[in-house]
Amino acid sequence: MRLLVNVNKKSVIPLVLLPVWFLIYNFLKPVTDWFIDDALGMTVGNHFTEALRFFVFEVPKVLLLLTLIIFLVGIVRSYFSPEKTRKALEGKSLFTGNVLASMLGIVTPFCSCSAIPLFLGFVEAGIPIGVTFSFLIASPMINEVAIVLLFSMFGWKTAAIYVVSGLVIAIIAGWVIGKLNLRHWVQDWVYQSQFGNSDSESEKLKFKDRIQYGYNAVKEIVGKVWIYVVIGIAVGAGAHGYVPEDFMASLMGKSAWYSVPLSVIIGVPLYSNAAGIIPIVSVLIEKGASLGTALAFMMAVIGLSLPEMIILKKVLKIQFILTFAGIMAVGIVLVGFIFNYLVFL
Amino acid sequence: MEIKILGTGCAKCKSMERLTREVVEKNGIQATINKVEDITEIMKYHIMATPALVVNEKVEIKGLVPSEAEILQVLSKY
Numbered sequence: 001m002r003l004l005v006n007v008n009k010k011s012v013i014p015l016v017l018l019p020v021w022f023l024i025y026n027f028l029k030p031v032t033d034w035f036i037d038d039a040l041g042m043t044v045g046n047h048f049t050e051a052l053r054f055f056v057f058e059v060p061k062v063l064l065l066l067t068l069i070i071f072l073v074g075i076v077r078s079y080f081s082p083e084k085t086r087k088a089l090e091g092k093s094l095f096t097g098n099v100l101a102s103m104l105g106i107v108t109p110f111c112s113c114s115a116i117p118l119f120l121g122f123v124e125a126g127i128p129i130g131v132t133f134s135f136l137i138a139s140p141m142i143n144e145v146a147i148v149l150l151f152s153m154f155g156w157k158t159a160a161i162y163v164v165s166g167l168v169i170a171i172i173a174g175w176v177i178g179k180l181n182l183r184h185w186v187q188d189w190v191y192q193s194q195f196g197n198s199d200s201e202s203e204k205l206k207f208k209d210r211i212q213y214g215y216n217a218v219k220e221i222v223g224k225v226w227i228y229v230v231i232g233i234a235v236g237a238g239a240h241g242y243v244p245e246d247f248m249a250s251l252m253g254k255s256a257w258y259s260v261p262l263s264v265i266i267g268v269p270l271y272s273n274a275a276g277i278i279p280i281v282s283v284l285i286e287k288g289a290s291l292g293t294a295l296a297f298m299m300a301v302i303g304l305s306l307p308e309m310i311i312l313k314k315v316l317k318i319q320f321i322l323t324f325a326g327i328m329a330v331g332i333v334l335v336g337f338i339f340n341y342l343v344f345l
Numbered sequence: 346m347e348i349k350i351l352g353t354g355c356a357k358c359k360s361m362e363r364l365t366r367e368v369v370e371k372n373g374i375q376a377t378i379n380k381v382e383d384i385t386e387i388m389k390y391h392i393m394a395t396p397a398l399v400v401n402e403k404v405e406i407k408g409l410v411p412s413e414a415e416i417l418q419v420l421s422k423y
Contacts, residue, residue, distance in 0.1 A: 115357030116353060
């Protein structure tokens, strides 16, 4: 009995909620069908019926998946910190460092508004700029919200392709930046300043703190993106029955080779979070755009953002930023071509 | 006590500043609150993620926007 009393209430909640989650998730399809066909008594096959069915099913499904994954990612992230990542990267050789930095970029909690302190902290620890860039590229590009949305809309293969190509771009772009030796295009004051060594005191978190961390992540991220998810799915549902299937085929289909570079050029200045862009991408694909083109467009939108480049302007000269954007654009275009021409799906 | 909010002006930094001011005001805490936006000043505190809450020159919270309760818990230590 004592044990029960000592258990923190909040850490028990997930244990209760998890079965409930699976129950709802599994019954979503029959409940939706019952609601549309029997409760509302709508005609099966009708455009409006199917659009509504799509919307009523997809919104709770995507939100359920988002909540679960972001909660789990939140718990995983509580084991990582920029300080620990820096320690792990110190003294790594160029290529190994790029691989490790790209992978750590996925799990380390990081927001692009912290790009400057992170950059300076890495530079100070002697981590090569190329390795730092692998981190800075992977972190926004491989985004958990994007993974959930791609998984729920296109299946696990597409989600996996997205993660792998994001990693490959981050590794190679970082490695190229390292090889180009662009140090002279870093703002002069960066290497002149000395901030002294940081004392990375690592506080031991209890597991219930980590669960709290997961809760906070859900509150923060789902609270912010749910509206984009709803709007995106509504647009998708609207396009479902009404826009002709091959509407985008001539513009963004496989046969139009220029579509990949064109989507990247359009995508770079656009900036949106993953939740806003992916439902749009799903409509594009449904209407005849090829996967490579759509993926390239999406990566250009979420991976290369004007606000982040403006932030980086404080530590990097404009030539560096342009080179960085150029390498990224080329990398994304290549990924787009590879998926358009070589791959199965 | 002397409170500093470190942040280069992103949305999260602003909400940390606002929350801290609210907590201080609501609980009648005697404190000066300063926002530090200069990056070289910020780096002197050895942080790699903003925003950060500094109390009497000690970094108490970094890299996330805390809840009001968490801020109060930190401030009540002083």
